[in-house]
Amino acid sequence: MDTTGWLATQRDDGETVGYLEPLSGDYSLVQARNLLGHPVGGPTEFLEAEELLIDRGISELAxxxxxxxxxxxxxxxxxxxxxxxxxxxxxxxxxxxxxxxxxxxxxxxxxxxxxxxxxxxxxxxx
Structure with a gap:
């Protein structure tokens, strides 16, 4: 899978909490993905997906x-x-x-x- 367009999503302290995979050329529709690359929810708007990842954090890794x-x-x-x-x-x-x-x-x-x-x-x- 080509991940070159994926954008790392970081919380305020700089910790990466996931990635946004573009589903449209302008990133208006994205797929949120956790740190493993697993989809989180369904396709959604950029800001909503970013917020979802920040709210989830990285605790699932433990x-x-x-x-x-x-x-x-x-x-x-x-x-x-x-x-x-x-x-x-x-x-x-x-x-x-x-x-x-x-x-x-x-x-x-x-x-x-x-x-x-x-x-x-x-x-x-x-």
Whole structure:
């Protein structure tokens, strides 16, 4: 996916909270995307999408995620160690809590194939 037109959205302290993908040449219609490149909501006007990303922040990066087709040693969920246009790095969620990261896996950015999805507590119990 070509991301050259994506605009980084930053909050007042300079922290990037997501990206705006232009859906029209003048950016009047955009798709908000989180730091992983996942769509946030549907297509909307520029200012509304920018506000949405700023309000959401980056706290979702600290959550537990599932990695589709994960290697066996990463079954049980992963945490995001790094997320940037250079790629997304994940490690086993439970090991990371203990400060032991084990195997790290690189996921291409943007994750438009949705290899990463947020885990729900119910999903961990099954």
């Amino acid at each position: 959550e537990r995620w599932s990695l589709r087709d994960a290697p066996e040693e990463l079954d049980g969920g992963v945490v995001i160690l790094e997320a940037s246009p250079d790629g997304i790095v994940v490690a086993h969620a439970d090991l990371a809590k203990a400060g032991v990261y084990g195997r790290r896996v690189h996921v291409p950015w943007p994750d438009v194939d949705l290899l990463l999805s947020r885990e729900t507590p119910a999903a961990r119990e099954t």
